[in-house]
Amino acid sequence: xxxxxxxxxxxxxxxxxxxxxxxxxxxxxxxxxxxxxxxxxxxxxxxxxxxxxxxxxxxxxxxxxxxxxxxxxxxxxxxxxxxxxxxxxxxxxxxxxxxxxxxxxxxxxxxxxxxxxxxxxxxxxxxxxxxxxxxxxxxxxxxxxxxxxxxxxxxxxxxxxxxxxxxxxxxxxxxxxxxxxxxxxxxxxxxxxxxxxxxxxxxxxxxxxxxxxxxxxxxxxxxxxxxxxxxxxxxxxxxxxxxxxxxxxxxxxxxxxxxxxxxxxxxxxxxxxxxxxxxxxxxxxxxxxxxxxxxxxxxxxxxxxxxxxxxxxxxxxxxxxxxxxxxxxxxxxxxxxxxxxxxxxxxx
Numbered sequence: 001x002x003x004x005x006x007x008x009x010x011x012x013x014x015x016x017x018x019x020x021x022x023x024x025x026x027x028x029x030x031x032x033x034x035x036x037x038x039x040x041x042x043x044x045x046x047x048x049x050x051x052x053x054x055x056x057x058x059x060x061x062x063x064x065x066x067x068x069x070x071x072x073x074x075x076x077x078x079x080x081x082x083x084x085x086x087x088x089x090x091x092x093x094x095x096x097x098x099x100x101x102x103x104x105x106x107x108x109x110x111x112x113x114x115x116x117x118x119x120x121x122x123x124x125x126x127x128x129x130x131x132x133x134x135x136x137x138x139x140x141x142x143x144x145x146x147x148x149x150x151x152x153x154x155x156x157x158x159x160x161x162x163x164x165x166x167x168x169x170x171x172x173x174x175x176x177x178x179x180x181x182x183x184x185x186x187x188x189x190x191x192x193x194x195x196x197x198x199x200x201x202x203x204x205x206x207x208x209x210x211x212x213x214x215x216x217x218x219x220x221x222x223x224x225x226x227x228x229x230x231x232x233x234x235x236x237x238x239x240x241x242x243x244x245x246x247x248x249x250x251x252x253x254x255x256x257x258x259x260x261x262x263x264x265x266x267x268x269x270x271x272x273x274x275x276x277x278x279x280x281x282x283x284x285x286x287x288x289x290x291x292x293x294x295x296x297x298x299x300x301x302x303x304x305x306x307x308x309x310x311x312x313x314x315x316x317x318x319x320x321x322x323x324x325x326x327x328x329x330x331x332x333x334x335x336x337x338x339x340x341x342x343x344x345x346x347x348x
Contacts, residue, residue, distance in 0.1 A: 007138025043089030182207025318342030
């Protein structure tokens, strides 16, 4: 008899009504090289909501809070196969393994949200946990052994580890692509969110001097993670000040971010919650030798470094609240309200 588990199905693109709580989802069995993971905790991310509402479709041109749901190819990789179990932030315990899998039952594991899948002609190929394959919004998650990392000995809790893969993976990918080093001045937008706070912490860990863009109510939280100061979201930014801008916001403020860079500076982007369509004076880019990095693919060495930091206890995400998985709609509503800094985490 097939075992069953509880979890949340995404049945299409749309509002919270397309999320369906189920207690009759078949528990998958691991094939050779695969691992069945019992989910201990799963983080809530912008990408879960973006995928649900179909924001990744090129038909969508507005901010993430103003999307027409009538899209066909609204996932990271285009059209999704429904129903889909979302959840790209995984912390869990190995339950069962297929032959040849390099794990044993009882080990604690995690993985990046972007799973490298290079193919000829596209060395940056990847699939997304919770988008192209079922993710962590259920009691169990089936993974390829090669995608998992052992975090059994990390001093971080299950909830803290589940707050790391997407936020810290994205942040470390941005900092890596922009080449952030000690002594540089770095500006980070969306600095009180999950990715923003992770970028603040990781940039400070690299020895950079960090400023964040955040509302005043969250300024102290941003500074507690390593920033020396903050700018209000609508405030004028100083020009020619920063070596690097790390951006997850986009929208109307984009031209000011370019001007905030020193000549020869680097701009790295991995989000556009304020809107993906921006305007620019190309002279502000080419006459000042600005380098722009689009950052989604994460090479394995990015997550290798994060796992080493996790296991050494050198990074620690800010988790504002945890929820039962059954309360995913409330968790996403709270996430969208932007009232809570850092991460929100679901527990099956």
